[in-house]
Amino acid sequence: MIPDSLIQKAKGFALSQAEEYGAPSPDNFEYINTVGQQLASQMGATKDIVLLATSLSDCMLGPAFKTGNLSQHISMAVEKANELILDFPEISNDEKENIIHSLKEHHGTDKFYSLEAEICCNADCYRFASVDGVIGGIRYVREMPLDNLIDILSKKADEKWNALTLDICKNELEPQYKLIKQFLKQYQDTN
Numbered sequence: 001m002i003p004d005s006l007i008q009k010a011k012g013f014a015l016s017q018a019e020e021y022g023a024p025s026p027d028n029f030e031y032i033n034t035v036g037q038q039l040a041s042q043m044g045a046t047k048d049i050v051l052l053a054t055s056l057s058d059c060m061l062g063p064a065f066k067t068g069n070l071s072q073h074i075s076m077a078v079e080k081a082n083e084l085i086l087d088f089p090e091i092s093n094d095e096k097e098n099i100i101h102s103l104k105e106h107h108g109t110d111k112f113y114s115l116e117a118e119i120c121c122n123a124d125c126y127r128f129a130s131v132d133g134v135i136g137g138i139r140y141v142r143e144m145p146l147d148n149l150i151d152i153l154s155k156k157a158d159e160k161w162n163a164l165t166l167d168i169c170k171n172e173l174e175p176q177y178k179l180i181k182q183f184l185k186q187y188q189d190t191n
């Protein structure tokens with residue numbers, strides 16, 4: 001049983017980090033959580049585990065980015081989750097393992113630890129492979145030179161499209177992914 005106070009604490013921390021650093025986009029915070037919750041409902045996964053995982057998966061992206069260790073954001077998120085869970089001894093070992101694996105596998109893996117982990121990874125893909133995700137993210141990177149931004153968005157769209165494993169998400173995102181790529185290519189071709 002995941003206490004609501006833990007979920008509120010995790011969400012509060014992650015959103016404050018997103019607002020402080022602008023990474024991940026605060027506009028996408030609830031969006032990715034909502035995608036995760038919808039998938040969890042549709043697939044019969046444990047919604048609280050998914051919500052904790054989608055909330056915390058990128059919660060250390062800002063500090064990791066600032067120190068030039070972007071790839072470290074996953075291990076830093078795991079460390080943060082362990083720290084938050086310490087205050088909640090009622091969390092079972094199984095629940096804790098599921099949360100930690102969901103964070104570790106949120107960019108994909110050969111074999112997911114659980115359905116919750118797979119949902120977290122697929123929900124994360126909506127940040128760059130959906131129109132809402134791209135629009136929600138773009139206004140927080142206005143400082144970046146435009147060519148770099150377009151290049152990064154195009155690569156991230158590919159990376160996230162290739163990380164999708166659930167048919168339900170692939171079917172929903174295929175037209176959006178194609179539109180995003182076409183839109184970015186149009187810009188690249190004429191600039």
Ligand SMILES: [Fe+2]
Binds near residue numbers: 106
């Ligand atoms: Fe991430």
